[in-house]
Amino acid sequence: MPPNTEDTKVDDELSRITLEELDLKKLVRERGFYGVHPDVYYPPLEPFEHKDPGHLADPTKAALLNAATKVIDVTPNIGTEIHGIQLSQLSEQQKNDLALLVAERGVVFFRSQDLTAKQALEFGRHFGPLHVHNVGPHPPNAPEILTIQVDHENPKVRERYALRSAGDGWHNDISYELQPAGLTFLKIDTLPKVGGDTLWASAYTAYDRLSPAWQKFVEGLEAVHSGDVHRETARITGYPLRREAPDNVHPIVRTHPLTGWKSLYVQRGFTRRIVGFTKRESDAVLEFLFNHIESGHDFQVRFRWQEDSIAVWDNRATYHTAINDYFGNGIRHGFRVTPTAERPYFDPNSKSRQQVLDEKASVAKKD
Numbered sequence: 565m566p567p568n569t570e571d572t573k574v575d576d577e578l579s580r581i582t583l584e585e586l587d588l589k590k591l592v593r594e595r596g597f598y599g600v601h602p603d604v605y606y607p608p609l610e611p612f613e614h615k616d617p618g619h620l621a622d623p624t625k626a627a628l629l630n631a632a633t634k635v636i637d638v639t640p641n642i643g644t645e646i647h648g649i650q651l652s653q654l655s656e657q658q659k660n661d662l663a664l665l666v667a668e669r670g671v672v673f674f675r676s677q678d679l680t681a682k683q684a685l686e687f688g689r690h691f692g693p694l695h696v697h698n699v700g701p702h703p704p705n706a707p708e709i710l711t712i713q714v715d716h717e718n719p720k721v722r723e724r725y726a727l728r729s730a731g732d733g734w735h736n737d738i739s740y741e742l743q744p745a746g747l748t749f750l751k752i753d754t755l756p757k758v759g760g761d762t763l764w765a766s767a768y769t770a771y772d773r774l775s776p777a778w779q780k781f782v783e784g785l786e787a788v789h790s791g792d793v794h795r796e797t798a799r800i801t802g803y804p805l806r807r808e809a810p811d812n813v814h815p816i817v818r819t820h821p822l823t824g825w826k827s828l829y830v831q832r833g834f835t836r837r838i839v840g841f842t843k844r845e846s847d848a849v850l851e852f853l854f855n856h857i858e859s860g861h862d863f864q865v866r867f868r869w870q871e872d873s874i875a876v877w878d879n880r881a882t883y884h885t886a887i888n889d890y891f892g893n894g895i896r897h898g899f900r901v902t903p904t905a906e907r908p909y910f911d912p913n914s915k916s917r918q919q920v921l922d923e924k925a926s927v928a929k930k931d
């Protein structure tokens with residue numbers, strides 16, 4: 565479906581807005597759905613050596629945590645909310661500490677943030693090369709920002725969502741890339757009166773909550789993650805596929821480079837089959853693992869956004885899904901910045917989060 569003439573005219577106007585001038589909250593309120601889908605083609609992503617800034621963190625994360633007025637763990641297994649900090653003002657050390665905190669807690673929430681689109685790009689680059697989405701909408705002149713807004717007034721979009729179950733949305737961002745996302749953040753600046761929350765689940769605890777027999781069974785297996793959903797989106801909407809959305813093979817249990825903890829790296833969104841298994845074997849095992857994650861309420865956190873909240877999560881340690889319960893009740897809009905990280909790997913000597921916590925507890929008991 566090529567964009568109609570009216571879309572093209574609006575795109576011309578939008579394309580004159582510079583990055584410095586970009587005020588996405590204003591733009592969405594003035595124009596509604598503004599995301600552009602330019603007809604350009606990007607070459608495949610090049611491999612790179614990821615230097616995670618979390619390696620430079622202070623293990624106590626003092627520079628970050630001492631600057632906060634309140635630090636609240638939202639659940640035992642995942643999610644921390646921090647008050648009294650503007651992400652736009654963080655020092656280099658505080659950003660490094662944030663990388664480690666997010667790796668440990670999975671997702672960290674901040675309220676009333678003033679971070680602009682331009683600042684978000686600079687902030688994001690601290691954590692890794694920014695991913696440019698292959699089909700999703702972006703603001704004019706800012707391809708490294710992904711506009712987060714479901715165009716639910718569009719009947720085709722509405723129809724697609726009507727055919728999905730809520731649990732179908734669980735994913736780690738862009739896991740089909742060879743070097744998928746690490747730390748990632750989303751600012752939501754426009755909300756309906758009610759609804760539009762997001763759920764995250766801990767991929768560390770998803771591993772820990774498997775029985776020892778299943779942990780042993782899945783360790784060392786590999787699965788294919790596919791960009792098929794994005795290829796399909798391009799086909800259905802007619803928007804250009806700006807770069808190939810590839811298929812890549814990743815370990816089912818991966819080791820986080822900062823915490824050293826094992827996490828379960830599969831999800832319904834992009835994981836398609838287990839390497840070397842028959843289709844029936846693969847479907848049965850993956851369906852069990854997807855259900856295990858989606859029904860693991862003891863390792864999930866649900867975040868109720870306020871306008872200008874930011875969530876910062878680690879895609880190596882969590883999965884997430886947006887809750888699309890607000891269609892017809894107003895606009896939900898935000899923007900995501902997606903730094904990429906290392907190629908997923910499994911270190912057979914790595915430990916699980918629970919194992920490390922148990923070891924610490926037993927040392928503390930002896931002291």
Ligand code: SIN
Pocket residue numbers: 712737750761762884885886887900
């Ligand atoms: C995302 O999947 O990255 C966006 C999540 C959301 O819209 O809450």
